[in-house]
Every structure is written in C-alpha cells, then in structure tokens.
Amino acid sequence: MQVQQFRPVVIAANAGACGVCNVRRQSVCSAIEDADLARLAEASTTRLLAKGQSFIEEGAPSTDFFNVTAGTVKLYKLLPDGRQQITGFAQTGHFLGLAVSHTYAFSAEALEPVQLCRFSRPKLRAMLDDFPALEKRLLETACSELAAAQDQMLLLGRKTAKERVASFLLSRVKDRSQCCQFNNRIHLPMNRLDIADYLGLTIETVSRTLTMFKRARRIEIPSGSEIIVLDYAWLQQLAAGLY
Amino acid sequence: MQVQQFRPVVIAANAGACGVCNVRRQSVCSAIEDADLARLAEASTTRLLAKGQSFIEEGAPSTDFFNVTAGTVKLYKLLPDGRQQITGFAQTGHFLGLAVSHTYAFSAEALEPVQLCRFSRPKLRAMLDDFPALEKRLLETACSELAAAQDQMLLLGRKTAKERVASFLLSRVKDRSQCCQFNNRIHLPMNRLDIADYLGLTIETVSRTLTMFKRARRIEIPSGSEIIVLDYAWLQQLAAGLY
DNA sequence: CGCACACTTGAACCCCCTCAACCCAAGTGG
DNA sequence: CCACTTGGGTTGAGGGGGTTCAAGTGTGCG
Numbered sequence: 359m360q361v362q363q364f365r366p367v368v369i370a371a372n373a374g375a376c377g378v379c380n381v382r383r384q385s386v387c388s389a390i391e392d393a394d395l396a397r398l399a400e401a402s403t404t405r406l407l408a409k410g411q412s413f414i415e416e417g418a419p420s421t422d423f424f425n426v427t428a429g430t431v432k433l434y435k436l437l438p439d440g441r442q443q444i445t446g447f448a449q450t451g452h453f454l455g456l457a458v459s460h461t462y463a464f465s466a467e468a469l470e471p472v473q474l475c476r477f478s479r480p481k482l483r484a485m486l487d488d489f490p491a492l493e494k495r496l497l498e499t500a501c502s503e504l505a506a507a508q509d510q511m512l513l514l515g516r517k518t519a520k521e522r523v524a525s526f527l528l529s530r531v532k533d534r535s536q537c538c539q540f541n542n543r544i545h546l547p548m549n550r551l552d553i554a555d556y557l558g559l560t561i562e563t564v565s566r567t568l569t570m571f572k573r574a575r576r577i578e579i580p581s582g583s584e585i586i587v588l589d590y591a592w593l594q595q596l597a598a599g600l601y
Numbered sequence: 602m603q604v605q606q607f608r609p610v611v612i613a614a615n616a617g618a619c620g621v622c623n624v625r626r627q628s629v630c631s632a633i634e635d636a637d638l639a640r641l642a643e644a645s646t647t648r649l650l651a652k653g654q655s656f657i658e659e660g661a662p663s664t665d666f667f668n669v670t671a672g673t674v675k676l677y678k679l680l681p682d683g684r685q686q687i688t689g690f691a692q693t694g695h696f697l698g699l700a701v702s703h704t705y706a707f708s709a710e711a712l713e714p715v716q717l718c719r720f721s722r723p724k725l726r727a728m729l730d731d732f733p734a735l736e737k738r739l740l741e742t743a744c745s746e747l748a749a750a751q752d753q754m755l756l757l758g759r760k761t762a763k764e765r766v767a768s769f770l771l772s773r774v775k776d777r778s779q780c781c782q783f784n785n786r787i788h789l790p791m792n793r794l795d796i797a798d799y800l801g802l803t804i805e806t807v808s809r810t811l812t813m814f815k816r817a818r819r820i821e822i823p824s825g826s827e828i829i830v831l832d833y834a835w836l837q838q839l840a841a842g843l844y
Numbered sequence: 845c846g847c848a849c850a851c852t853t854g855a856a857c858c859c860c861c862t863c864a865a866c867c868c869a870a871g872t873g874g
Numbered sequence: 875c876c877a878c879t880t881g882g883g884t885t886g887a888g889g890g891g892g893t894t895c896a897a898g899t900g901t902g903c904g
Contacts, residue, residue: 435755437842443755458741463748490733493740498701500743505706507750512678512686514757515801519860550883558758560861565884582883599680762892793851803893808852825851825901 372399384451389495401481407468414466423455429472430547444556522557524596542587615642627694632738644724650711657709666698672715673790687799765800768840785830
C-alpha cells in the first residue's frame with residue numbers, strides 16, 4: 359500500500375462555470391434553477407487529480423463535499439492490517455461525502471485523471487437551507503446509494519465468486535448504457551486488485567473467474583482493461599444465482 | 602422458508618397519539634414541532650404485528666413508510682434459490698422504507714411483537730413538502746444508514762468469522778447502551794439463523810464461534826437469546842481485525 | 845411424557861485463499 | 875539495441891476456513 363500524497367490542484371473558483379457544466383443535468387446540481395447558478399458557482403471550486411491521488415481520508419474531518427465531473431473514483435475502507443474493502447466506484451455525476459458525521463466514513467482515491475467540484479461544508483449547508491430542492495435531490499441520491507449498498511451486501515454475504523464477477527460485469531454494462539447507447543464493450547478503469555477488493559475476493563480468483571468466462575465463450579478480453587460481453591443473458595442468470 | 606401471511610392489524614388512526622408517543626424524540630418525528638403534531642398524527646396510523654409477520658416485500662410497490670415504535674424487525678434480501686442476506690435490524694425509532702424507487706428494495710419481517718407507525722407515500726410527501734426539517738432529518742438518517750451499510754460491507758467482504766461475530770456482539774452492546782445505561786448483558790431477539798444471514802455465515806459457524814468465545818471466557822451465554830460480554834476490550838480488538 | 849424446534853457438536857468436504865512461478869508489456873539505462 | 879527491471883496479470887499446487895451433512899443435546903410446551 360503506497361502512501362498517497364495530498365496535493366490536489368485547485369484550478370479556479372467556478373465563477374460562471376456551472377452554467378456551461380455538461381454534467382450538471384446528471385448530478386445533484388440539476389436541482390438548482392438556471393437563475394440560481396451564480397450561487398452554485400460561487401459555492402464551488404474545481405479540482406484536478408492525477409491517477410492514484412487520494413482526496414478523502416477515512417476518519418478525517420469531513421470539511422468538504424465533492425461532485426465528480428470527470429473520471430472514476432474508488433471509495434474504500436481499510437482494516438488496520440491493510441485489508442481493503444471498496445464500497446463503491448464513483449463516476450461522473452456522483453456526489454461524494456454524504457455524511458451526517460463530522461468525519462468521513464470512507465476514503466476516496468482517483469483511479470484515473472479526475473475532475474471534482476468541491477463544496478465546503480458551510481457553503482453546502484447554506485445552499486441546502488436556501489434550496490430545498492437540493493436537499494430533496496440529495497435524499498434521493500442517498501436512497502439510491504442505500505439500495506445499491508444493500509445489493510452489495512447480498513453479493514458479499516451470499517453470492518459465489520462466479521456470481522460476484524458476473525454481477526460486477528453486468529453493473530458495468532448498465533453504467534455504460536446510461537451515458538452512451540447500449541454497448542457490450544466494457545472499459546475497466548480499475549485494476550484486478552480493485553475489482554477483488556470490491557467483490558470481497560482475491561486478485562487470483564477474479565483473474566481465474568474471468569478466464570473461465572472467456573473459455574466458456576461468455577466474454578472476450580481484448581486487453582486487461584477491456585471486456586466484451588458475449589452472453590448477456592447467461593451473465594444475468596448467473597448473477598441472479600440461477601446457475 | 603415459510604410463507605408469511607400478510608395480515609397486519611390496524612389499531613387506529615393516531616389522532617392525538619403522537620403527542621404522547623414516547624419514542625418520538627428518538628425518531629425522525631422529533632423534527633416536527635409540538636405545534637404541528639396534529640398534522641403528524643393525522644398522517645399516520647398504528648399497526649401491531651405478531652412475531653414472524655412480514656410487512657414489506659421486496660419488489661412490491663412502495664406505498665407505505667414505517668416507523669418502528671416497539672420491537673425488532675429484520676430487513677433482508679433473497680436470492681431465487683432461497684439464500685438470504687439480512688441487511689439490518691430495525692429497532693425502536695428506526696424509519697423504514699427510504700427508497701427513491703417505487704418498489705421496495707428489501708423485505709421486512711417482525712422478529713418479535715412489533716408496533717409500527719405507518720405513513721402513506723402521498724401523506725409523507727405532503728409532510729416533507731410542508732416541513733423541511735423533516736426532510737433534513739430523513740437525510741441525516743439515510744446518511745447514517747449509509748455509513749452503517751459501508752461498515753457492513755467491510756465486515757462481509759473482508760472480516761473473518763470470529764471478527765464478524767465479535768463485531769455483531771459489540772454493535773448489540775452499543776445499541777443497548779444508547780437507550781439504557783451501559784450494560785454488558787445483550788438480549789438477542791433474532792435466532793442463530795438470522796445472525797448467520799446477517800453476518801454472511803452459516804448457523805453452525807455462528808454457534809461454534811460463540812462457544813469458542815465462551816470457552817475463552819470472553820462471554821457468557823446464560824440462555825440462547827442472552828449473552829453477557831465479559832471482555833469488551835478483547836472483542837473490540839478482534840472486531841477491528843487486531844487479533 | 846413426548847414431540848418439536850432451536851441450538852450444538854462432530855466429521856468430511858470444497859471453494860476460495862495462499863504462496864509461488866510464470867508471462868508479458870512497458871519502461872530504462874548502458 | 876538489448877539486457878534488465880518493474881508492475882500488472884495469469885496460472886498452478888497445496889492448504890485452510892467455513893460449509894455441508896449428520897447426529898446429538900437440550901428445552902419449552904402440548
């Protein structure tokens with residue numbers, strides 16, 4: 359486990375930028391009317407992160423909230439001996455830092471070059487007080503994350519390795535289908551270790567399971583970070599536990 | 602797996618009852634001012650459930666929301682072949698049904714005689730529109746549940762059986778300490794199968810681990826549903842993965 | 845008393861982990 | 875240009891933690 363340097367780059371205050379932000383409609387910011395975009399822009403700043411840079415540390419005071427505007431982030435928790443559990447991957451549009459507590463409940467690290475919108479706690483608080491629609495939107499976000507977390511608990515507690523990997527591939531296909539048209543070609547910004555730490559497995563089991571799928575002609579693996587789903591229905595059955 | 606009958610008992614509309622509700626201050630209802638309690642009482646009805654009765658079914662339309670006012674409830678998800686994952690236990694004061702989706706993401710069943718406050722979706726929506734403080738409170742609730750879910754993912758994905766059982770016992774001690782004074786005597790309203798399905802283990806492993814703790818003089822088991830924690834610090838170390 | 849049910853205990857097995865070697869592509873430097 | 879290194883990924887062999895299957899032990903309740 360490498361020590362992460364903590365040197366995010368602050369580009370600029372978002373003066374005027376929220377109006378031209380192309381991810382606004384897919385994020386919580388869509389709750390803010392066009393007329394109030396100035397307030398939103400004033401409350402946020404932009405950060406650029408390189409791959410591997412950490413920007414939320416579990417246990418640290420939760421002074422900031424973030425909106426991912428480009429790239430992919432991993433959210434994870436650690437045990438003292440280094441065991442890691444990735445609780446989720448956050449992509450474009452994802453809001454980070456939902457926490458009633460004043461310390462972060464998880465850590466976050468960029469898996470690829472990432473762009474973030476940063477809100478300080480007081481400024482977010484002020485925005486929430488002034489725009490109830492934003493609070494409603496955050497509640498919706500929290501609820502859907504809660505549902506995803508419950509799905510993941512089912513996966514971690516009760517699914518076999520094959521079922522886990524199949525579920526993971528399907529979730530990647532669905533994620534991709536939301537932004538682009540349906541596409542059976544998956545890009546994986548995370549490495550095998552991250553996949554393993556997300557699925558509660560080891561790197562070897564993930565690798566073995568993927569090659570098993572490949573040999574069964576259910577997927578193709580043109581490169582380490584690219585996977586093509588050949589038999590979507592089969593993966594669905596498997597992910598649902600129907601063998 | 603037994604088929605649950607779906608026959609909840611509706612006692613009465615809560616006309617006036619919210620004012621004397623002794624769990625209001627520990628629930629989301631504390632967000633409502635005394636002056637507005639009439640609105641709250643009008644929006645809700647009370648239900649009594651017997652042990653084993655199910656009142657939320659995964660996939661069914663989420664028409665109602667609930668507040669547990671007495672007893673313990675298990676929240677769970679099922680795989681088609683019957684594998685069960687319990688995602689949490691809800692006790693007095695717990696709000697149920699947080700879901701942006703129009704179908705429930707989980708099922709719920711009473712583990713002992715349970716009393717519920719029921720809100721219909723439209724009435725809750727109306728309350729939320731009229732009382733922003735309630736929405737804030739729900740968001741806080743959702744956030745703390747999210748944090749708990751992340752803890753559980755770490756447990757399910759990366760902890761050993763001993764660590765899981767230790768974590769479970771500690772969470773029970775903490776739950777109990779909140780309402781009563783600190784007490785190392787735990788009452789377990791759920792049976793061994795429920796504990797197993799919560800921890801991602803089998804009933805036998807739970808039993809074996811508990812007897813292991815007992816033989817090591819870390820706990821006592823006066824009865825099947827009672828456990829006395831003798832060595833709190835040891836359990837803490839174990840639960841944290843520090844052996 | 846005797847049945848039912850929950851829990852415990854024992855023995856064998858197996859899925860996944862651990863450990864180790866190997867492959868391969870991308871640097872890197874002499 | 876090529877030897878060497880480095881890091882991610884794959885593959886193989888063996889072992890172990892937890893499951894499975896099965897029997898035994900309460901314990902409450904008719």
